Amino acid sequence: MTxxxxxxFVLSGLFFAWAVLSPPLQAQQGGxxxxxxxxxxxxxxxLRVSVNQxxxxxxxxxxxxxxxxxxxxxxxxxxxxxxxxxxxxFSPVEAPMTAILVTEYSSVIPWDWLYEAWNASYLFVEQMRxxxxxxxxxxxxxxxxxxxxxxxxxxxxxxxxxxxxxxxRESNLYDAIWDVLDRIQELDNKVAVILIxxxxxxxxxxxxxxxxxxxxxxxxxxxxxSLGGNARVRYDQSYSTSTRxxxxxxxxxxxxxxxYTGGIAFFPRFVQAHKGIFQTISLLLRNQYALGYVxxxxxxxxxxxxxxxxxxxxxxxxxxxxxxLKVQHREGYLVEKAG
Numbered sequence: 001m002t003x004x005x006x007x008x009f010v011l012s013g014l015f016f017a018w019a020v021l022s023p024p025l026q027a028q029q030g031g032x033x034x035x036x037x038x039x040x041x042x043x044x045x046x047l048r049v050s051v052n053q054x055x056x057x058x059x060x061x062x063x064x065x066x067x068x069x070x071x072x073x074x075x076x077x078x079x080x081x082x083x084x085x086x087x088x089x090f091s092p093v094e095a096p097m098t099a100i101l102v103t104e105y106s107s108v109i110p111w112d113w114l115y116e117a118w119n120a121s122y123l124f125v126e127q128m129r130x131x132x133x134x135x136x137x138x139x140x141x142x143x144x145x146x147x148x149x150x151x152x153x154x155x156x157x158x159x160x161x162x163x164x165x166x167x168x169r170e171s172n173l174y175d176a177i178w179d180v181l182d183r184i185q186e187l188d189n190k191v192a193v194i195l196i197x198x199x200x201x202x203x204x205x206x207x208x209x210x211x212x213x214x215x216x217x218x219x220x221x222x223x224x225x226s227l228g229g230n231a232r233v234r235y236d237q238s239y240s241t242s243t244r245x246x247x248x249x250x251x252x253x254x255x256x257x258x259x260y261t262g263g264i265a266f267f268p269r270f271v272q273a274h275k276g277i278f279q280t281i282s283l284l285l286r287n288q289y290a291l292g293y294v295x296x297x298x299x300x301x302x303x304x305x306x307x308x309x310x311x312x313x314x315x316x317x318x319x320x321x322x323x324x325l326k327v328q329h330r331e332g333y334l335v336e337k338a339g
Contacts (some may be wrong), residue, residue: 053089054062054080055219056329057262058189058309059284062316062325066270067287071313079308080118080332089292091190093143097285098149098190102174104173104197104227106140107166113198113228118163118275120196121167122227125156127282136160139176142169173197174204174211177257181218194283195224195257199202199250206255208253213315216334218305221288222261223281229269240250262330302337 056078060068073090103121121136128134136146136159147159158185177195184191206214215222230246239247251267258265264284268275291309309329315322 005058006208009097023180048055051099052294054295054307054333055089056291056293056307056309057219057221058289058305058327058329059262060289060311061328062322065326067265067283067327068311068313068315069287071289071311074287075311075313076291076293077310077312078259079296080305080312082306083296083306085198085296087293089289089290091290095190095286095288095290096129096133096284097192098133098187099133099135099179099192099194099285101136102176102182102193102197103136103138103163104140104171105138105163105166106171107169108140108171108200108202108233109198109227110268113230114166115301116227116271117196119271121160121163121205122157123274124194124278125153125160127278128153137170137176137180138163140166141170141172142291143176143179152169170203171200172204173199173201173253174206174208177211177222178206178214181214181220184220185218187219190288190290191220192263192283193197193220193222193224195254196227196245197224197254198227199224199254200246200251201253208257211332212256212260215257216332220261221284221285221330222257223263224257224265225274225277226251226265226267228255229267230271232314235268260331262328262329296328300336300338302335304334306332 060071062068069092071092073087076087076090078085078087101121101124104250105117109117125134126135130151132148133151134148134156136156138146146162147156150156167201179194180193201208206213236244253315254267255265257263264281266273266305268274268277295305299306307330309327311325311327312321314320315325
């Protein structure tokens with residue numbers, strides 16, 4: 001088995017007035033250039049914040065894993081490299097979901113992995129609510145936008161029907177992630193990337209280090225769902241050493257995407273687990289606190305800034321702040337280097 005990745009769909013931010021915020025969104029399909037619509041979806045307003053503001057999406061759980069709602073701005077403290085920062089933006093939980101579904105669809109991966117990717121994509125769309133915004137992207141050798149941000153579930157299902165026969169034997173995950181994150185960097189809403197992928201990369205122009213740096217700079221939260229778990233368990237002994245090492249690295253890449261952005265990586269062994277996985281992701285996305293701050297460190301040194309969020313709240317009502325709250329958020333962000 002060789003390295004694999006599949007068709008990707010790249011999406012644009014129709015939340016914005018595109019004429020002001022970004023160039024026209026384009027994707028390649030069948031050798032023709034496709035220009036996406038630039039009209040802002042009706043009724044969808046973008047929440048603007050300072051361009052210098054660092055955004056951090058946070059979920060808070062008790063010791064039993066129950067999500068905690070009802071917290072206020074004063075319950076949070078945020079630190080950058082151990083220096084406390086002033087929270088300049090706060091948005092509470094129970095917000096609609098804004099997500100980009102990125103699906104691998106390449107002829108490199110086995111047919112049962114392709115079916116798994118297709119089935120998982122449909123299951124994710126099924127749990128959309130009327131107020132949610134979802135876009136769909138597929139990738140193989142290049143990204144392909146299947147549908148831009150929409151609240152119409154039927155429109156997304158229609159777009160997924162285009163996933164039939166893979167066209168290329170390349171799977172360029174790193175380029176796909178780079179392209180998706182590049183297109184959504186201007187969005188101020190909380191954005192999640194639902195990545196259904198083997199984690200393998202065959203021929204990307206961007207290397208892993210460049211891609212991880214891009215991930216660390218992004219405000220999006222990435223939730224990878226690995227493909228081929230059942231087959232890998234059954235056929236592991238028949239894989240060559242190089243294939244096995246490729247798969248181990250692929251797993252590590254998916255875990256890094258999640259860790260650096262505050263998401264969770266899932267490695268289901270059976271397709272039956274997908275429904276529960278997407279329910280978990282949906283619950284997490286609908287119960288995130290969005291925090292923002294303007295860093296006190298103005299150096300453009302190209303270094304990683306570590307972020308830590310603490311929650312001070314008396315959840316159990318015993319008169320004392322709870323010490324066993326689980327606070328999940330992205331690890332930090334990479335500062336651009338001056339010059």
